Amino acid sequence: MSKNLTPRSQDYSKWYNELVIRADLAENSAVRGCMVIKPYGFAIWEKMQAELDRMFKETGHQNAYFPLFIPKSLFEAEEKNAEGFAKECAVVTHYRLENDPDNEGKLRVDPTARLEEELVVRPTSEAIIWNTYKGWIQSYRDLPILVNQWANVVRWEMRTRLFLRTTEFLWQEGHTAHATRDEAMAEAELMNNVYAQFAEGFMAIPVIRGIKTESERFAGAEETFCIEALMQDGKALQAGTSHFLGQNFAKAFDVKFTNKEGKLDYVWATSWGVSTRLMGALIMTHGDDKGLVLPPNLAPNQVVIVPIYRSEEQLNQIDLVAEKLMTLLRAAGHSVKYDNRDTYRPGAKFAQYELQGVPLRIAIGPKDLENGTVEVARRDELSKQIIAIDSVVETVSMLLDEIQKNLYERALNFRDDHITEVDDFDTFKSVLEEKTGFISAHWDGTAETEEKIKELTKATIRCIPIDEEAKPGSCVYTGNPSERRVLFAKAY
C-alpha cells in the first residue's frame, strides 16, 4: 500500500516531513505557516499536556487564562521583550468585514472599523499578564503568584516546519511573581528541572540542563535556563526554557508590593514554557526508517491487536480471544486497540502501526488459537516472539517498561557518543561537519567570539551546562582565557 519513507541517512529532513504527514500527526493548512494537528498527533500532545499539568500542579501552580490580544501600548512597555518579538507579530487592525461592493458575494475589511489602537496577537504573554498582576499584588501576602496558561501563540516565522517552527503553535507558559530575587531564581531553576524530568522520565529524551549565553537569552530575561536535546542528525533542539526575568516586567508595568518590612519594592518574575515543538523532538529522537517510535508513556495505543484469518469463522474465534485480552490489558492499565477492520489486510495494518509507532503489536492467527499462543512484536527493536496467551498481560507490562527504558538508553548512548571535547578550531569545524553533535569547547565569554563562531560554522552555544564542573582553559577560537567549557552545536 504505502511506499517506504525516505531513509534518514539519505535525507533526514525529508524523512521527518514524510513521517509527520504519513503517520497522520499533522499537516500544513491553508494559512501560511500554520499547521493542522491531526487526531493522532493531538492524542500524543494530550498525553504530554496531562503529565506536564500534573507536574505543574504538584509544584503548586494553578492554571488561568489571559487574553489572546495585547494592545500595542502594553506590548511595547518592556522594551527588550518588545524589540525581540516586534518583527514577527500578527497585528489586528480592524474588527469588521463588509460586503465588497465590487465583488458580489465577497467580503472586504470595513475601512470604518479601524481599531484606535492595534492589537498584537500574543507571541508570548508577559506584557498582558504583568499588566494584570499589577491589580493582583499589593503586599508580600499576595505573593508568590504561581500561574500557568495553556494557550496558542503566534510568531510570524519566515521559514516554518511542522511542529518545529510554525506561525501558530500550542504551548504552556508559566508566569510567576515573587517577593525576592532568590525565590524567583529558585522557581526558574525548579521549572527547568521539571522540564528535564518530564523530557527524560516521560518522553525518554535525554537532555542537558544549562544556562543560555546573553545573546541566546529570551528577550527581556536576565537568565534563561534551558534543556537541550540531541536529534539523530546531530543537531541540537531546545526542548524547554525557563526564564528569570528579574524586575524588568515589574518595572515596565509598575508592579510594586509592600514587603515584610513595610517597604515598597518591585516584584520579581519568572516565565517558562514548552510547546508543540516537543512533538518534533519526540519524532526526531526515537523515529526510525519505518516511522515513528513512541515511548509507551506517550502512545495513544500502547498495544494493538491484529487478527490474521482466512474465514469469518476464524475471525469470530479470534474476536473472542481479543476481547478477553483487551479486558485484561485495560484492567492492568494499558491502552489497547483491536483492529479487526475487514477493509485492510494484516500487512497493511502492520505497516500502519509501525509507521505510527505503536509500541507493541499482538497478532493472533488460527495457529495461535490451536496452540494457545500469540505473536508479540516490539516496535523499538522490530523483534517478534511467540508467547503463551496466559502470559500476555505479564509480558506486555514487562515489555512496555522495557521499551520505555530502552528508548531512553538508546537515545542517551547516542547523545553521549555525540558530545566531543574539542580544543582547536580546525577540529571544531571537522567534528561539527563530520561527526556532528555537541561540541564541548572553551569559549572566552564574549558575544563577539560567539557571533564569529556562529558566522563561520553555523554552530551556536546551546548552553553552559549546569551539571558539569567548571574547569578553566583557553578559548577554542581566540585562545583567550575561558572559565569553562560550553556546548556548541548546530540547532533546530
Added chain:
Amino acid sequence: MSKNLTPRSQDYSKWYNELVIRADLAENSAVRGCMVIKPYGFAIWEKMQAELDRMFKETGHQNAYFPLFIPKSLFEAEEKNAEGFAKECAVVTHYRLENDPDNEGKLRVDPTARLEEELVVRPTSEAIIWNTYKGWIQSYRDLPILVNQWANVVRWEMRTRLFLRTTEFLWQEGHTAHATRDEAMAEAELMNNVYAQFAEGFMAIPVIRGIKTESERFAGAEETFCIEALMQDGKALQAGTSHFLGQNFAKAFDVKFTNKEGKLDYVWATSWGVSTRLMGALIMTHGDDKGLVLPPNLAPNQVVIVPIYRSEEQLNQIDLVAEKLMTLLRAAGHSVKYDNRDTYRPGAKFAQYELQGVPLRIAIGPKDLENGTVEVARRDELSKQIIAIDSVVETVSMLLDEIQKNLYERALNFRDDHITEVDDFDTFKSVLEEKTGFISAHWDGTAETEEKIKELTKATIRCIPIDEEAKPGSCVYTGNPSERRVLFAKAY
C-alpha cells in the same frame, strides 16, 4: 472585611458582576471585551472541560487542532455563515511592527508588512475545518469523521459581560462529517443530548431540549438543536447548541466522497459547541446573596477545613486532626483544602468560602477537640450541624451527594414554576414582565410574527421543545393556526 454583595432582588445584574469579581472568577482585561479567567474560575472551567472531554471520547470523538486564522477567501466561501459573522470579525492585516521613527521607544505597524490576503481570527471554525476535511475524505471508508477542538474564538461583541458575552471566549467545537443525512442528523441530536446530560447531571442545571426557529439558527445550519436554561431573574440562557449543517459546507468547500454504490456525493456535516458562557449559567442558576454556590461536581475544593483557635498550642492540636481528616477525605475521593493561614480570622475565611461557593465547610475548635466533634456547614442551605469526628467521611460523602441533588431539584422547581402556558397576548405581556420565565404559547410558525413579538416584548422563541407533545392551537399573537406551543422568553 468584605461588604455584602448587592442582593439579587435589588439588582440582579449588579449582583452577578460583583460576584464574578469578588469570588475571584474573572475580571476585565486591558483589551476591550476580553476577560482574564482567574485561577479559581479556571479551576471550575477545567472540571467542566474534563467531564465534557470524557463524554465526547466515550461517544467516539477525538480531539484535533486547527488554525486560529482563516484566510478571508475561505471565510467567505459559505455565504450564510460568512454573513452571520462578518460584522464581528477581528482581522489581521499586518505581520510586523517596527520602531516608530516619530516616537522613541514606541512601535508602529510596519506598512510594508501588509498581508496579501487578510486573516480572520476564527469566530467559529467550520470554514477552515471543511477546507481541511476536503483533503481527508475520498470515500465512505473515510467517514464518519468525529472531531472536536478545544479553542479560543473571537467575536467582536459591542456589549460584553464577563463569561456571558466576551470578545474572546474559550469553547469546544465539534465538527463531524457523515455519509448520510440521517447519520448527521442523529449525531447533531446525540450531541445535544450529551450537553443536556452534562448540564443536568454534572452542573445541576435543568435544561429544555429543543430546536431553534429558522431565524434563531446558527448561520449556515439547516437545523439547530439547543439546550435552554432558566436563570433566577427569569431570563433564559442558551447553554449549548448542536447544528445539522446539511451539505452546505461540503458544497462551499467541494467535499465529495464516493459512496458504497460508487457514486459521488457531498458529505453531510454537524457542528456543536459549548463555551465559557456555561460559567455564567452556573453562577446565575445556583448563586445566592452570599455568593457562588457550587455543585460538588464542579467545586475545585469540595470541603474546606477551618481551624478555630486562640493559642498556637490549640492550632497545633487542630492541625493534627485536620491532617488526619484530609487524608481520610481524599482517600474517599473528595477534594479538601485546609486553611490554617494565620493572617486571616475564621470569620473572614468563612465569608470567603461562602462567596466562593465551597459546598462544605468544616470548622474545628477547642471544644470540638474535647468532645470529639466537628461543625459541618452546608453552603447550599447555609445550615450547620455538629457531628462526631468518626462520622466525618461518611457524612461528607452523603452531604455532597445530597447537595448535588438538592441544587438540581431547587433549580428544577424554580424552572418548572416559571413555565407558564399563555393563550392571549395581554397575558403574554404581563407574565413576561411580572412573573417572568418561559412562556409556553402557540405561534403561527412565521418569521414575521416571531419578529413582531420580539419587537413588542423583547421575548424571543427560545426553542421548540423536543420533549413535549405537539398539540395544535391558535397563535397567541395573530390567532392563526399553530401546530404546537413553543417557548418564549427574554434571554441572555
